[in-house]
Amino acid sequence: MSLLSVENLSIRFKTDEGLITTVENVSFDIQEGEVLGLVGESGSGKSVTAKAIMQLNGRNTVYDPASKITLHGGPDIDILSLKRERDMLPIRGGQISMIFQEPMASFAPAITVGKQMVEQLQIHTTMSKAQAKELSIEMLDRVGITEPARRFDQYVFEFSGGMRQRAMIAMALTTKPRLLIADEPTTALDVTIQRQVIDLMKELIGDFGMSILFITHDLGVIAQTADRVAVMYLGRIMEQGAVRDVLRTPAHAYTRGLLNALPNLDNLDAPLTPIPGDIPSPLERPSGCVFHTRNPELAPGSRYETEIPPMSEIRPGHFAALFPEDVQ
Amino acid sequence: MTTPLVSIDNLTVAFPIGRKLFGPPPMVKAVKNVSLSIPKGSFVGLVGESGSGKTTLGRAILQAAPITDGKITYDDGERRYDIASLSKDKLRDFRSQAQLIFQDPxxxxxxxxxxxxxxxxxxxxxxxxxxxxxxxxxxxxxxxxxxxxxxxxxxxxxxxxxxxxxxxxxxxxxxxxPKFVVADECVAALDVSIQADILNLLKQLQRDLDLTYLFISHDLSVVAHVCDYVAVMYLGEIVEEGPTREIFANPQHDYTKALLAAIPSLDPDQRSRVVSFERGTVTVDG
Structure with a gap:
């Protein structure tokens, strides 16, 4: 069962230099209980896509009229049609929760962690203060924070980096969201702590049965967490499919390029192969396939320079932005 | 091993935390009793988590952190500098020999x-x-x-x-x-597709300009690819050091094992082994 569908999402930002396209014609589904990974480098539009689901993009955001984000189950909710903040309330933090890269910046510094957890429960549920406190402490305990009752009354600066991220996860889960959006949740953490947070998130998926949209630039993290993955570059999805299919038999030159650029611990002699060139400025968006300027596999004058390739099916459920003649 | 370009002997770097009305303030030792030799022409990696003291060690070599105790010597055969006691003229001279690449371009x-x-x-x-x-x-x-x-x-x-x-x-x-370069997390802020390009450039420059690097990073897979020698820091101390291949093939210290096991594998079916590791804490003296 599909929980969330994003269809033909195109996002532009109004700036002094004109309209800048950050997301172009992006479509994907998140099934119930599924972890969808969204990978991409800076400027790929992965965070903007996530923020569109939560309606957190700035006032200068222009959504293309064809864009549609639907939350299924119960009556379908067309998220982009919700114009008032009040209408977003049951969704933002209720049905959908979001956690961010830098937990220090996501908690209010001068209010205790506990008070912030209770506050959001009072907004989204009918719980009494005492019940909310009890649930919050229970959840802090569940995410592996020792002495949760004492931690409840502390401020975020008294927490270590890993603990802050755990507290944020606890806070996001107390309202029992159906979808959790995790925007680079492990990027600011040390590897050993990252590992613990990944393990914790996997455990929680099992316990709570929610869906997760996991955004990261790290393909290793995706391999370890996601069921399916969508690879984005300059606002477009280049490839999408089951994690095993995409990582083992990548169909798009960009995905292959990313994998080759990564240091491989199993073969220390393998040379690191960078993707040639630099990420183009958003003001100079390439025509045709946005990756054609850096694609070493393309001959000059190829179709990809002028025409936008469709999402072609490689095998069931595995798609790549390629013209049908290039699908093997 | 060839003659070391930089020798660090029992180096301690301590910073005061807070102030006391009477007496010296309590000190936290960011680097504790560390010894390390960096041979000429080598690409030495220094890995560790945030707060392990790797940046402080790099800075101490460049005379940018206070040397509380111990000795750092830079000796390229022609010139010799005792980093803890450089005169102004000598320091200026040393600055042309040893330089730093920053993390965030x-x-x-x-x-x-x-x-x-x-x-x-x-x-x-x-x-x-x-x-x-x-x-x-x-x-x-x-x-x-x-x-x-x-x-x-x-x-x-x-x-x-x-x-x-x-x-x-x-x-x-x-x-x-310069002949000696401290590269402090110089690819951490870069995208994957660009990171490889910069690493290859550093290697190329090492050959062209006869450089010696101290490469500070939290990313073990990057270190594994570019460095020929690795030192692992934890809570201000070097807990393990050796040629890259040996460290990665056969880590001895529990912390190194935990670090290696924690790297997310690109193979979805290869779940990393979780190595339990009892974490220590930073001690404050005084």
Missing amino acids: YAALSPRMTVRDIIAEPLEVMGLTKTREETDARVREIAAKCRINLEHLRRYPHAFSGGQRQRISIARTLAAG
Whole structure:
């Protein structure tokens, strides 16, 4: 069962230099209980896509009229049609929760962690203060924070980096969201702590049965967490499919390029192969396939320079932005 | 092992935390009793988590952190510097020998200077070139080595992407002709597709300019690929060191094992083994 569908999402930002396209014609589904990974480098539009689901993009955001984000189950909710903040309330933090890269910046510094957890429960549920406190402490305990009752009354600066991220996860889960959006949740953490947070998130998926949209630039993290993955570059999805299919038999030159650029611990002699060139400025968006300027596999004058390739099916459920003649 | 270019003997770097009304303030030892030799021409990696003291150690070698105890010597056969007690003149001289590449190429470059001026500044400050022509020639030479398009020298940094900026930052570091370079997390802020390019450039420059690197990073897989020798730091101490291959094939210390096991594998079916590791805490003296 599909929980969330994003269809033909195109996002532009109004700036002094004109309209800048950050997301172009992006479509994907998140099934119930599924972890969808969204990978991409800076400027790929992965965070903007996530923020569109939560309606957190700035006032200068222009959504293309064809864009549609639907939350299924119960009556379908067309998220982009919700114009008032009040209408977003049951969704933002209720049905959908979001956690961010830098937990220090996501908690209010001068209010205790506990008070912030209770506050959001009072907004989204009918719980009494005492019940909310009890649930919050229970959840802090569940995410592996020792002495949760004492931690409840502390401020975020008294927490270590890993603990802050755990507290944020606890806070996001107390309202029992159906979808959790995790925007680079492990990027600011040390590897050993990252590992613990990944393990914790996997455990929680099992316990709570929610869906997760996991955004990261790290393909290793995706391999370890996601069921399916969508690879984005300059606002477009280049490839999408089951994690095993995409990582083992990548169909798009960009995905292959990313994998080759990564240091491989199993073969220390393998040379690191960078993707040639630099990420183009958003003001100079390439025509045709946005990756054609850096694609070493393309001959000059190829179709990809002028025409936008469709999402072609490689095998069931595995798609790549390629013209049908290039699908093997 | 060949003669060390940099020898660190029982180095301790301590910082005061807070103040007391009477008596010395409590001190936290960011680096505790560390010894390490960096041979000439080597690419030595220093890994560890945040707060392990790796940056402080790198800074101490460059005389940018207070040396509380111990000794650091830089000796290239012709010149010899005792880092803890450098006179002003000697320090200036040493600065042309040892330099630092910064992590964030967005913060390291002045937005008000052209690329040419950014690269030329160290030459002018140290008085290494006499005329403008000489400076320009040197800037062009080093820019070409760092694969910077010479037409870009007149532009300002805002026009460049992260990878290009890091190349400019590296050119500035190398302008004065240092032989020893501390690269502190110099690819951490870069995208994957660009990171490999910068790592390859560092390797190339090492061959071209006969450089010795201390490469500080939290990313073990990057270190595994570029370094020939690795030291692992934890809570201010070096807990394990050795040739890269040996460390990665056969880690001895529990912390190194935990670090290696924690790297997320690209194979979805290879779940990393979780190695339990009892974490310590930083101690404060006084």
